[in-house]
Amino acid sequence: MTITPIDCLQCGAEYTYIGAGPHGAECPDCGSTCVSPVGELRITDNDYWSVANGTGELRVHTVDEHERSFEFRIGFQKNRGTLTTITIDGTSVLAKHCSAGWSIAELLNESLERYGITLLTNPMKSDMTSIQRL
Numbered sequence: 280m281t282i283t284p285i286d287c288l289q290c291g292a293e294y295t296y297i298g299a300g301p302h303g304a305e306c307p308d309c310g311s312t313c314v315s316p317v318g319e320l321r322i323t324d325n326d327y328w329s330v331a332n333g334t335g336e337l338r339v340h341t342v343d344e345h346e347r348s349f350e351f352r353i354g355f356q357k358n359r360g361t362l363t364t365i366t367i368d369g370t371s372v373l374a375k376h377c378s379a380g381w382s383i384a385e386l387l388n389e390s391l392e393r394y395g396i397t398l399l400t401n402p403m404k405s406d407m408t409s410i411q412r413l
């Protein structure tokens with residue numbers, strides 16, 4: 280038996296899925312599908328652009344074991360990046376409005392390094408008391 284902790288990015292619900300199979304990928308509180316990945320995320324692609332002054336954007340496309348797509352959008356200025364948006368199966372949540380925190384540094388490290396981004400700000404799970412939706 281496996282117990283999987285899951286967070287919902289939209290309402291902040293934390294729940295656990297108990298069982299061996301993949302979880303339903305849907306928040307029991309608000310029905311949002313913006314919940315934690317099932318299993319490990321795997322990077323499928325990177326999109327990158329920058330302009331001459333060092334400002335740009337990196338998008339890291341990943342999928343979970345359910346083949347759900349997770350896109351992490353990182354705006355950067357030279358070597359300083361900030362996670363701005365997470366898009367899960369087409370639903371975008373601003374990172375600073377996320378009510379759950381995920382540690383994504385390890386996942387994104389390789390992509391960040393490849394493009395010379397050495398500092399990453401992850402604004403997820405800020406101390407907001409109210410929940411904001413897009």
Ligand SMILES: [Zn+2]
Pocket residue numbers: 287288289290291292306307308309310311
């Ligand atoms: Zn929810």
